[in-house]
Amino acid sequence: MQASSLRAHLPRLSDGVVCCRGCLGALGLSAEAGLCEHCWEGLLPLPEPRCARCALTHDEEEACPEPVGWTCGDALWDYHGGRPALGALLVPAIKDGELGWKAALLRRVSQASLPQWAQEANLITCAPTTFPRRWHRGFDLAEETGQLLGRRLALPFARTLQKSLFIGRQAERTESERRRLPRKAVALRRNATIEGRVVLLVDDVWTTGTTLLRCGQALTAGGAAEIRVLTLFRSL
Ligand SMILES: [Zn+2]
Ligand SMILES: [Zn+2]
Structure with missing residues (x-):
């Protein structure tokens, strides 16, 4: 997006001064993509101590409150961190095509400390x-x-999974089997x-972890030896 068109999207104070799209405060010199430095500081790590598998805080003796199918799991930032909650502000807007925020966020991914x-x-x-x-989104x-982390860590990246619909053999299933099965599930791509x-395994937001x-x-x-999960945000 060009600077002029980006500026057109920024909220303005009555005297014409452009203000932060997050907190509506002054933008300042360190502002990026229409968000002030203070708002960007809302990219906060998850609270410690946290479980090395589910990234939640729970008793070590107890099982993870949500099912986990991996050996290690973590997120870079708390989805509701900051004021306003920055993940909750950025992610839906990025998915809606806010490319300036996407670029600014990915720049921070390239600098974030990784497990x-x-x-x-x-x-x-x-x-x-x-x-x-x-x-529809184009990205x-x-x-x-995942691609960025691959370049950063010098590891291969591949799209190995696809969403699949259960439509074919539905009629052969019993009522309870049908209810247990998710309508949409994930399948391995043929060439994976x-x-x-x-x-x-990388994703943007980790909420309940079902996906x-x-x-x-x-x-x-499909024969993977081990799964590890890293997401941008964890919603607590
Ligand atoms: Zn702000
Ligand atoms: Zn846990």
């Missing part, structure tokens, strides 16, 4: 988006994050080679 176990994977992949959504945030790989769980199951069924 050691992420660097020791040997394949990076991402959770899939449905094709029409990806086509996929999870995929771009993941056998024996330690796969770093990640289905991704992990598909990767495990």
Whole structure:
């Protein structure tokens, strides 16, 4: 987006001074993509201590409150961190085509400190988006994050997963089987080679982990040796 058209989207104070799109305060010299320095500081790490698998804080003796299908899991930032909550501000807008925020966020991904176990994977992949959504947006945030991490860590990136619809054999299933099955599930792409790989699975926002769980199951069924999960944001 050109600077002039970006400026047209910025809220203005009555005297014509352009203000921050997050907090409506003054933009200042360190502002980026229409957000002030203070708003960008809302990219906060998740609270410590947190579980190395589910990234939540819970008793070490107790099982993770949500099912996890991976050995290590973490997110770079707290989705609701900052005021206004920066992840909740950025991600929906980016998915809606806010390219300035996407570029500014990905710049921070390229500088963020990463867990050691992420660097020791040997394949990076991402959770899939449905094709029409990806086509409509022209990009996929999870995929771009995965590609960026691949370049940064000198690891191969591959799209190995796709969303699939259960339509075919539905009639053969019993009522309870049908209810248990997700309407949309994740499947391995036909050309995916993941056998024996330690796969770093990347996504934008980790909420309940259901999508990640289905991704992990598909990767495990496809022969991956180990799954590790890293997302941009974790919603607590
Ligand atoms: Zn601000
Ligand atoms: Zn846990």
